[in-house]
Amino acid sequence: MMLSKDSKHDCIKLPLPQDVLFDSKLKKRNTLLIKGGHTTEILRLVGSLSGAYSPRHYVIADSDEMSANKINSFEFTRADRDSSPEYIKYYIHRIPRSREVQQPWLSTVFTTLRSMWLSFPLVQRIKPDLVLCNGPGTCIPICVSALLLGILGIKKVIIVYVESICRVETLSLSGKILLHLSDYFIVQWPALKEKYPKSVYLGRIV
Amino acid sequence: MKSAFVTVGTTSFDDLILCVSARENLQIFRSLGYNRLVLQIGRGKVVPEPFSTESFTLDVYRYKESLKEDLQQADLVISHAGAGSCLETLEKGKPLVVVVNEKLMNNHQLELAKQLYKEGYLFYCTCSTLPGLLQSMDLPTLKCYPPGQPEKFSAFLDKVVGLQK
Numbered sequence: 001m002m003l004s005k006d007s008k009h010d011c012i013k014l015p016l017p018q019d020v021l022f023d024s025k026l027k028k029r030n031t032l033l034i035k036g037g038h039t040t041e042i043l044r045l046v047g048s049l050s051g052a053y054s055p056r057h058y059v060i061a062d063s064d065e066m067s068a069n070k071i072n073s074f075e076f077t078r079a080d081r082d083s084s085p086e087y088i089k090y091y092i093h094r095i096p097r098s099r100e101v102q103q104p105w106l107s108t109v110f111t112t113l114r115s116m117w118l119s120f121p122l123v124q125r126i127k128p129d130l131v132l133c134n135g136p137g138t139c140i141p142i143c144v145s146a147l148l149l150g151i152l153g154i155k156k157v158i159i160v161y162v163e164s165i166c167r168v169e170t171l172s173l174s175g176k177i178l179l180h181l182s183d184y185f186i187v188q189w190p191a192l193k194e195k196y197p198k199s200v201y202l203g204r205i206v
Numbered sequence: 207m208k209s210a211f212v213t214v215g216t217t218s219f220d221d222l223i224l225c226v227s228a229r230e231n232l233q234i235f236r237s238l239g240y241n242r243l244v245l246q247i248g249r250g251k252v253v254p255e256p257f258s259t260e261s262f263t264l265d266v267y268r269y270k271e272s273l274k275e276d277l278q279q280a281d282l283v284i285s286h287a288g289a290g291s292c293l294e295t296l297e298k299g300k301p302l303v304v305v306v307n308e309k310l311m312n313n314h315q316l317e318l319a320k321q322l323y324k325e326g327y328l329f330y331c332t333c334s335t336l337p338g339l340l341q342s343m344d345l346p347t348l349k350c351y352p353p354g355q356p357e358k359f360s361a362f363l364d365k366v367v368g369l370q371k
Contacts, residue, residue: 039216040290048356052369066216066248069271130367158366162359166289168317184366186359189321202362204354206293 038164039067041206042134043074045162055089057126059119061138062094093122097138115141120148127155134162139174143181162186163199165206171196209242210235211280213273215288218249222286222305225333227254227264234340236262244276282345284336287319292328296351302328303343305336327351 039060046056056075060067075090095118096111103111115138123131123145131146133139139161146157161182163175168189171179179185185199193201212226223245225231235243244265245254256266270276273291277283277298284303285291295302304319319330326349331339 038289040293044354044356045359048360049363050360050369063249064216066269069269073272130363160363160366164289165293165354166287166318168321170317184362186362188354200362202355202358205356205359206289206354 038134038166039064039070041162041164042132043070044206045132045134047074047078053130055091057128058090058092059122059138059142060092060094061097063097064094068092095119095122095138095141112141116144120145123149123157124154128157130158130160132160132162133178134164135174140177143178147181158183160184160186162205163188163192165189165204167192169195207242208240208281209244209279210240210282210284211244211246211273211276212284213246213276213291214248214250214286215246215291216248216269217286217288217307218247218251219286219305219307220250220252221307221309221333222284222336223247223250223252223254225305225336226284227252231337231340232262232264234337238340240282244280246270246273246276287316287330289318292318292322293354296322296327297353299350301345301348303336303339304328304330306330306332308332322351325349 046053058071060071071090071092095115097115119141123142127149128146131143133143143159143161146159149155149157159178159182161175161178161184163171163186165188166172167175167187169191171192175185179196179198185196186205187193187196187199187201188204188206190201193199212222214222226235226243226245232243241261242263242265245267247253247266247268249268254264254266256264258264273294277295277300280300282303283291283295283300284305285295287304287306292302292304304322306316306319316330319328322328323330326347328348329339329343
């Protein structure tokens with residue numbers, strides 16, 4: 001962790017990950033909104049990105065403690081390793097899952113609407129430049145909210161969906177929906193690229 | 207000490223936990239030379255009673271901040287078909303048996319397990335076929351899994367957002 005000297009009080013301040021020192025020399029800052037049902041996969045992808053992708057807002061299901069731990073671990077490790085003078089800022093937001101595993105479809109309609117109700121104000125407040133998602137369920141309300149921001153003329157958000165490496169021959173339900181709503185739809189197996197020529201195939205990226 | 211690690215990630219997979227902790231299957235592990243079985247049960251409702259005898263130890267827990275240590279110490283990993291668990295295990299070069307949860311919607315997890323099995327990186331089965339597989343499988347025949355290339359993703363994204371021409 002990097003230390004900063006507080007000249008007023010003549011002591012060393014140890015910053016928490018949520019504190020930020022803005023580097024005014026940074027020309028490009030990309031606010032990144034991340035929603036990953038497959039947390040390990042998405043963190044691999046975020047790990048490959050440069051520091052220009054800051055601040056990072058992670059959206060996870062409120063029942064998902066393991067993902068929060070993984071994200072914190074990832075960000076701490078990265079902050080230690082990063083030799084750049086900028087502090088790396090990230091946030092974790094929680095919204096209810098649109099659908100729990102094996103949840104009946106009728107109640108899914110209501111829980112999805114509830115997720116939408118909570119997602120839009122969040123996305124509206126953050127106004128990300130980029131939404132990166134790869135997971136089941138909860139990413140739909142986030143992406144729809146991001147689209148709405150564009151439709152309402154508030155902000156054009158780039159939506160990038162990375163289909164999970166689990167998907168070899170068929171798309172997930174979220175994938176099928178977001179194939180048409182995303183700006184870039186990335187697949188990791190050639191069979192999917194063949195089936196969906198609109199998609200982007202970069203090989204196995206996680 | 208030869209140990210096997212069973213992991214279900216953030217999910218609940220009671221059928222698998224019931225299966226591996228059943229007395230006759232603990233016997234199978236014992237007969238294969240394992241003297242430690244670690245169960246990471248996630249959100250599951252089935253919580254087997256941990257025990258420790260002279261010859262065998264059963265450890266049970268829900269979550270840890272990182273499974274790295276348990277993966278590192280394992281001689282065999284038995285996992286649900288979650289991408290995270292599979293990738294972490296394969297990248298550590300550990301022998302992997304993926305157990306598919308037949309109760310999940312559309313059971314798409316079979317696709318990845320089948321593909322990686324086709325390419326020779328792991329074994330896969332269901333809860334009912336797991337005991338048979340454990341006894342018949344030949345672990346040294348598994349191939350080494352090459353890591354993915356996230357740098358291709360970052361190069362692509364940099365172009366998309368205009369950081370790179």
